[in-house]
Amino acid sequence: MITFLDYGAGNVRSVINAIEKLGESVRIVRSGEDLLAAERLIFPGVGHFANMIRTLEEKGLIEPLRAYLRAGRPFLGICLGLQALFEGSEEAPGVPGLGIIAGRVRRFHVDLAVPHIGWNGFRALQPSAILSGLRGDEKFYFVHSYHVVPRDESVVLTRTDYGIPFVSSIQQGNIIATQFHPEKSGEDGLWILRNFLESARPALPELSTRSASTQLAKRIIACLDVRSDDRGDLVVTKGDRYDVREKGTVRNLGKPVELARRYYEDGADEITFLNITGFRDFPLEDMPMLEVLRQTSLNVFVPLTIGGGIRDYTDENGRRYSSLEVASEYFRSGADKVSIGSDAVLIVEAYLKARRKTGRSAIEEIARVYGSQAVVISIDPRRVYVRSPEDVQHHVIETATPGPGGERYCWYQCTIKGGREGRDVDAVTLARAAEELGAGEILLNCIDRDGTHLGFDIELINAVKGAVTIPVIASSGAGSAEHFLEVFTRTKVESALAAGIFHREDVPIAAVKRHLQGKVEIRGVGPR
Numbered sequence: 001m002i003t004f005l006d007y008g009a010g011n012v013r014s015v016i017n018a019i020e021k022l023g024e025s026v027r028i029v030r031s032g033e034d035l036l037a038a039e040r041l042i043f044p045g046v047g048h049f050a051n052m053i054r055t056l057e058e059k060g061l062i063e064p065l066r067a068y069l070r071a072g073r074p075f076l077g078i079c080l081g082l083q084a085l086f087e088g089s090e091e092a093p094g095v096p097g098l099g100i101i102a103g104r105v106r107r108f109h110v111d112l113a114v115p116h117i118g119w120n121g122f123r124a125l126q127p128s129a130i131l132s133g134l135r136g137d138e139k140f141y142f143v144h145s146y147h148v149v150p151r152d153e154s155v156v157l158t159r160t161d162y163g164i165p166f167v168s169s170i171q172q173g174n175i176i177a178t179q180f181h182p183e184k185s186g187e188d189g190l191w192i193l194r195n196f197l198e199s200a201r202p203a204l205p206e207l208s209t210r211s212a213s214t215q216l217a218k219r220i221i222a223c224l225d226v227r228s229d230d231r232g233d234l235v236v237t238k239g240d241r242y243d244v245r246e247k248g249t250v251r252n253l254g255k256p257v258e259l260a261r262r263y264y265e266d267g268a269d270e271i272t273f274l275n276i277t278g279f280r281d282f283p284l285e286d287m288p289m290l291e292v293l294r295q296t297s298l299n300v301f302v303p304l305t306i307g308g309g310i311r312d313y314t315d316e317n318g319r320r321y322s323s324l325e326v327a328s329e330y331f332r333s334g335a336d337k338v339s340i341g342s343d344a345v346l347i348v349e350a351y352l353k354a355r356r357k358t359g360r361s362a363i364e365e366i367a368r369v370y371g372s373q374a375v376v377i378s379i380d381p382r383r384v385y386v387r388s389p390e391d392v393q394h395h396v397i398e399t400a401t402p403g404p405g406g407e408r409y410c411w412y413q414c415t416i417k418g419g420r421e422g423r424d425v426d427a428v429t430l431a432r433a434a435e436e437l438g439a440g441e442i443l444l445n446c447i448d449r450d451g452t453h454l455g456f457d458i459e460l461i462n463a464v465k466g467a468v469t470i471p472v473i474a475s476s477g478a479g480s481a482e483h484f485l486e487v488f489t490r491t492k493v494e495s496a497l498a499a500g501i502f503h504r505e506d507v508p509i510a511a512v513k514r515h516l517q518g519k520v521e522i523r524g525v526g527p528r
Contacts (some may be wrong), residue, residue: 003038012370032064045080050092077177105292110163219495236381275308297334307339323362342416453479
């Protein structure tokens with residue numbers, strides 16, 4: 001029996017699913033007594049440091065947790081569950097941590113995108129049963145803006161490189177905690193969890209690594225556009241410049257849960273669901289996408305993002321839901337990140353007009369509770385050609401692809417409502433403002449390239465990537481494995497996303513990774 005400390009924030013379903021897949025049963029902590037009675041305790045912290053500590057205090061769990069840890073009993077902390085062990089964090093000045101490990105939590109100050117999102121390796125600095133059976137060249141999933149800095153180097157179990165070498169896991173007696181997410185790290189992550197569950201595993205005397213430093217892998221993301229077909233069934237579809245109908249009916253490319261599992265087994269580094277049906281009249285607890293997430297997270301152990309409908313709405317019964325409530329339900333159902341599209345444009349327009357933050361927008365509220373890394377902004381721009389940069393009050397670029405009238409300049413107009421309505425804000429301005437409001441990642445689409453198989457819009461990607469300090473996902477236009485190599489070598493994006501070519505198996509994910517192998521850093525695929 002594993003005792004599980006769920007304080008009510010973020011996606012903990014995947015950790016529970018992983019533990020149960022490994023054959024263990026899980027008991028959720030309901031009180032301090034439950035915690036003190038635990039034989040083995042797992043604490044997967046997600047979100048903002050201050051919100052975590054405040055919630056633990058409100059539930060009366062701070063002192064029982066400290067007592068459990070000080071007794072040196074088996075403990076596995078994950079992500080914020082690692083950071084909670086320290087004395088405090090720069091994310092929440094003045095808020096004390098548990099103080100079990102001497103040291104502080106610091107924000108990354110590096111010349112790289114922050115948050116640190118994606119698959120990276122580690123160097124083992126001491127033997128540990130938790131690392132038994134690992135080769136040393138594995139990659140694990142990270143998503144964080146802060147890292148721990150212990151005062152005592154003897155507690156450091158592994159280090160990882162991201163601009164600087166940082167502590168990616170610690171061990172002090174029976175207390176083990178990782179900055180990476182084993183439950184989101186595929187079969188290698190499940191192996192780490194299995195090691196924790198099976199305490200009889202011996203500690204390895206040494207864990208070899210390929211090199212003296214680690215590298216962040218470029219991510220290959222499979223995207224599933226999900227909507228109801230004409231019979232009301234949820235299907236995966238794909239648009240051609242956002243038109244999902246073919247001969248009058250919705251294109252049906254498969255069932256979302258089945259396709260997601262196939263992509264996981266094929267080596268996808270992340271999976272994104274875009275809910276392109278409104279479901280405006282459903283009570284939140286009955287939204288069809290919630291069940292898709294729940295079923296997917298049973299067998300898919302890589303990050304899941306859900307987009308569509310992350311906004312305030314009122315259901316058919318007159319019940320009002322805030323965007324934070326909607327996001328929370330998605331997180332509880334298995335999502336790791338939420339993607340905000342059309343509503344982000346409206347939020348940014350209001351922000352630019354008022355020239356101040358309100359603290360009440362969906363971007364700000366979700367980031368405040370769950371952390372910026374949980375908020376992705378999906379931008380759907382299209383090219384607008386102009387003869388001169390002075391013709392418009394927007395971010396204009398000189399293009400190598402002239403317009404129909406020979407125009408040498410263009411700007412990228414943001415759209416809403418599935419590309420049907422253009423707005424008076426450009427993609428670069430939107431991305432910058434979204435970062436200022438607290439977003440942690442940009443999903444950059446391109447209406448002009450959608451479904452064309454002509455490759456990613458490199459000019460658009462470079463314009464937006466050069467304007468922000470958060471990670472950017474390139475999307476729209478992929479038609480071959482070569483297009484992925486092009487976007488990773490001609491831009492600085494951290495990841496690239498595709499849909500139709502994966503659904504139809506024109507270009508399988510494994511083929512993309514084979515083409516990239518040895519040319520850019522990627523996460524390998526294949527059985528342990």
